[in-house]
Amino acid sequence: MTVTEIPRPADPVLPEPTLRIGGESMSASDGGTYTSINPADESVVVDVAAATAVDVDRAVANSRAVFESGVWSQMPGSERGRILAHAADLIEADAENLAALEALEMGKLYRDSVIGDMPVTAATFRHFAGWADKITGQTTSLPDFAGQHRFGYTLREPLGVVGAITPWNNPAVIAGWKLAPALAAGCTVVVKPAEDASLSTIRLVELLTCAGFPAGVVNVVTGRGPIAGAALAGHPGLDKITFTGSPRVGRGIQPLAGDKFRSMTLELGGKSPQIVFPDADLDAALPWIAMGNFYHQGQVCAAGTRVLVHESIADEVAARLVAIAESAVIGDPCDETSTMATIVNGRQLENILGYIETGRSEGAQLLTGGSRVDRPGFFVQPTVFRGTNEMTIAREEIFGPVATIITFRDTEEAIAIANDTRFGLNAMIYTSDLSTAHSVIPRLRVGSVWVNGWGVPEPHLPWGGREGSGTGRELGMSGVTAHTQEKTVHLAF
Ligand SMILES: NC(=O)C1=CN([C@@H]2O[C@H](COP(=O)(O)OP(=O)(O)OC[C@H]3O[C@@H](n4cnc5c(N)ncnc54)[C@H](OP(=O)(O)O)[C@@H]3O)[C@@H](O)[C@H]2O)C=CC1
């Protein structure tokens, strides 16, 4: 858990809580709204426009027209890069306001957001700014044929119009992960943020406008998942859909590739193992293991909630993890002293408490935590269980601060337990012997591995899962190519 002292922020400036289509701010076509709630005290933040299917049609049509106009897709890559880099500067300059919006609407610890999420969001735009003029194809000579000299090359062209559906847990970061590579590639984007956290995305798109993105290159349809989200996910006018969220919704989106067989990236969370070998440096490892469970109250898809510990050190790891959990200062997201804040909403809190109850009833040993914090808002104690990999708390994504310690006897058993899950997003390995790490890495069925640490994805490296954690990659070079398509040219002379 973080300890850097950051002063309490000023109240954020709320962006106009409306749709943004073609550079215009507008209400929903039927005037509908939903209410954004502050999870720290359950007060109303603001009513936000709830897009209808008609609004989504309008947004996609505008994005298509803007894409086809070439104003962005044909702009020289160096110029696109300049605008993306300017956006990164503006995000950095607005970091305190963006972070305060996320604390207000979704309960993320302001400190973590201002020193983590917003620099990461800016870094993402800066990274992809560098890609914008480096998206190239291949060239090759070909054997002469029928008296002709021949030569071949490929073009990498932008995919077109992208629909991006984002979750509430790290709204600016994840919007940045979806927007920046798509924009670097020359695509236009319609983004639908989560109901529980729309404001930072609206503000982010305002900043993009200030940075020089032409009107309509990024449109925003705030709205309800089953209405605006479903209309966007199934829209025939899209060339790609990119979604981060629950497996339930992801499964519903997957069949919507449609007759165009359009491209799809689905990031659906995880139940990731943190494997602690007996030679691990526990002083160094424990803060990471704890962070992998309690950072942002465990509301992170990459959380390492299955703590697989060699039996010889399990008691020590358990005692140390409990001590860290019990040292948490649970409080208002903006208080300087808080090290943990609130769960995003009451439904999510009930879900977490339900899993804790299931853990108890299935016989897991509750080492600490397990209860709602007695104050207004949706606060829950960091919780540590000792259990087995068969228990529900070790099989399902809880999306709360709930760790389960599971012991293993040897490396083979550690690998077997790590892979015994329907998810495959990421895994962590703690060892002092890199040869142990290198022998285990190829055998883990996951998209990413961290050795001697837990962290969040880097813009420079691909991110995505296998199996139940989804399909496709965002970030890094893979993030760019995922927003392009190749055209092969055969040239005779
Ligand atoms: N992989 C990850 O990072 C995340 C995983 N999760 C997992 O999902 C669980 C539930 O969280 P929740 O926010 O409800 O996740 P959802 O999957 O419901 O929401 C993610 C996004 O999808 C939208 N959406 C909802 N229904 C549809 C639909 N039918 N078609 C298209 N889009 C839709 C949501 O809109 P709206 O907000 O308006 O409903 C939101 O923008 C968590 O407990 C956690 O386990 C959640 C968030 C992130």
Ligand SMILES: CCCCCC/C=C/C(=O)O
């Ligand atoms: C320090 C920045 C925190 C960003 C966390 C990103 C999480 C992504 C996810 O849960 O999908």
